[in-house]
Amino acid sequence: MKDIVREFLLETNENLGQLDLDLVTLEREPGDREILARVFRTLHTIKGTAGFLGLAKLQALSHAGENLLGRLRAGELLFDAEIATALLAVVDAIRKILAAIETTEQEGDGDYSSVVQSLERLTRSSGTVSKLQPASTPTVDFIPRVSREAVPESVPVVIGPTRAWVPEPTLPPLPSAPVPVESREPTEVRAPAVADTSIRVDVGLLDKLMNLVGELVLARNQIVQFGNSQEDRTFLGTLQRLNTLTTELQAGVMKTRMQPVGNVWGKFPRLVRDLAAACGKQVRIDMDGQETELDKTIIEAVRDPLTHMVRNAVDHGIESPAERAARGKPTEGRLLLHAFHEGGKVVIEISDDGAGIDPIRVRDKAVRTGLVAPEQAARMSDRDLVNLVFLPGFSTADRVTQFSGRGVGMDVVRTNIEKIGGAVDIESQPGRGTTVRMKIPLTLAIIPALTVTAGGDRYAIPQVSLVELVRLEGEQVRKGIEQVHGAPVYRLRGNLLPLVYLDRELGVATDRGDDREIVNIIVLQADDRQFGLIVDDIHDTEEIVVKPLQKQLKGVTAFAAATIMGDGKVALILDVLGIAQRAGVVADSRERALSENPTAAAALAGDCQTVLLCAGRDGGRMAIPLAQVARLEEFPRSAVERVGGQDVVQYRGEILPLIHLSRAMRRAGSAGKANGGPRRVSPAPASDSIQVVVHANRDRQVGLVVGHILDIAEETIAARSQPSRPGVLFTAVVQNRVTEFLDIEHLVRSAAVAPTATIGD
């Protein structure tokens, strides 16, 4: 392709985006002559170049558009929705032709005569009413002309706000106006500023520069490491200088890759306009913070999720004008895009003042489709309920439209945002509107990370997932970590923090057993869960250059990417979410909402689960999903009091009802007939204390009295059988022993049925 053609394509494509924006703005503010002039200029330029390059169709199109614009500019026509539609159609047609040229170097065989005809019709149409005007001809009068009046002399080049035709009397209503409307040309002085101070750079070159800077950062890290063992002052001074320069260069090059988020937003006014028209709605879009910059790769990554959510807002969020009027809102819905920096990340908010999301409807839908168990749903806050829309296969739209509502989408949005280390959250007030909030990192290319060792290898953990570091020594190791076999927990400020041994998880554990003198726990945030990752050693935090893994390793979800360390060796970057899923801390397809319904039980059985193992009074082994365990407590037997036939203990300033597991299970079996049976509160033989598993149910807590706690196991439950008795979800083999998986909800409920009990209403 000839350079001139390529340049034309590049430039025109850029201008088309602006055209879209301008036309939508004009539709709203038909009197803005500055924008009108710009649109005219752009089309004129396209026409000129198209003629020069011998692109006949393109020339005809832009010519027809220019004619119409000429009349608009002369004030003979008023910019209205119909004209906007016609001109936008021109933009689309031009886009198609450009795309064809780009691939085939030909204009393509598209037929745009209808577009041209509608333009001609519009040009002629209402023109009759004002034909008498001595208006400027539709042909171009492109001689830069400094406007004769009103330009302050001190302003050499007339641009922007200093332009002088200020109080253009709002354009007169057409038919009755033989007013000699301003045939004055807008001062056609091209703003020289932008063109002269910026140059076009190939993205490939920028990527290459970024790679080189990455290399430089690595080399710098290497030299700095070497410098630690040096004494020479000159050398150290130079090293310091190299260090600073590299950091500055890195920042500079990273900056070249930054793009304002407005680049993505630019197409939204058009999108919203078309979509609103198609849905019969009125939507006004406002944008704030377009200049907020993000790395190019991130911009690319958020493009689709953003588009999806803007579509959703127009299609489902904002109501039809009639509905809005009935609710006492202005008929025109409002959509606000807002971007800003917050805590080293960029936040993008998409707010609408539409119908909002009704948490009750979300809940019903989620329960109906089996995504969440009813009990679970009942306990969730409105905000949590609303966020259920991110579950795969969820859609509240009652009808599927052409644009959205197929139940795919929000989960993809979330996945895509999480892929780049971001987070997304929905807040909604029924009847008032919805705000979707995305938090995304500025850049992906070079990130701060913590390097650790496990199983003899180094790994990098992105700083963004890091919550805190806990170091246990000596006695603390034995006391702090409650573990017997596989999966241990640590009590972090009263909460059970599941622990994951990195070396075991990766299958690279050495045979040194558990008698570690020092344990390093890295508390990490995965999704909305925290867990502790135990590593052999923690090194530095350093800036690492993220290098993608090749496709051979795409299936290994434990790693996000790789990097090259200071010594030139490759280290893998952990995918914190992947590790968490692997370890069962975060349920894979977010099925942590599961409970006792059969599908949930099936899901539970298939996946790797962390369960608390305890022994019943008869020595049988029982398992409780760790997710349902709030705390483990031990009470002296003397602390148990009996109120109204119900055993309780005083616990953290509250009265904690106790359910004796073995008894409750019997009761569950005989539907309340056994009625509690004889009072035998001696589950743990030869012990003056009782072991209690605290389970949070709605806003209450219930203590489950078990024989004794055995272990916490983390296993893929393969073999399982039908429930052995009521109150049991199923029976499965855990740690080579047959174990009953308890149906806690059911047990709590059936305990509440008993006449003596007052818990759980």
Place this chain on the structure above:
Amino acid sequence: MADERQYCTFFVNGYYFGIDVLKVQEVIRYQEMTRVPLAPPVVRGLINLRGQIVTAIDLRRRLDMPDGPDGRLPVNVVVSTDDGAVSLLVDEIGDVLQVPEKAFEQPPETLRGPARELIRGAYKLENRLLLILNTERAVALSNNGPGPRDAP
């Protein structure tokens, strides 16, 4: 010459293999590798090739052959693919060979297992066979890895 082709040759488990010389980016001696836990065993690790991270694939394992004797370091044959450079670990490197096109023959029907997928054919040289490796398939693990056996 139009009816002659050049192959970069090497040895794996006693077999004589060739790759189109244009596909080979470079041949380097054994490099220290970073192992990738949980990866398929065929992936031996990652190497730093002048700042580029390259996946090293063990050709013996890829071809379902036994691991080589301990202590003998394999050689990296770095081939360029659509997804960047990938290293194939081979026992020993041979010459660049020019072979006449007419000596080429399709692989025998009896060739089974992963080799069936990976071997494009053989050149009947005077005293041995030169097996031509399909590099695209050799480096693609997910699609052609275990073969169609997994299909229902």
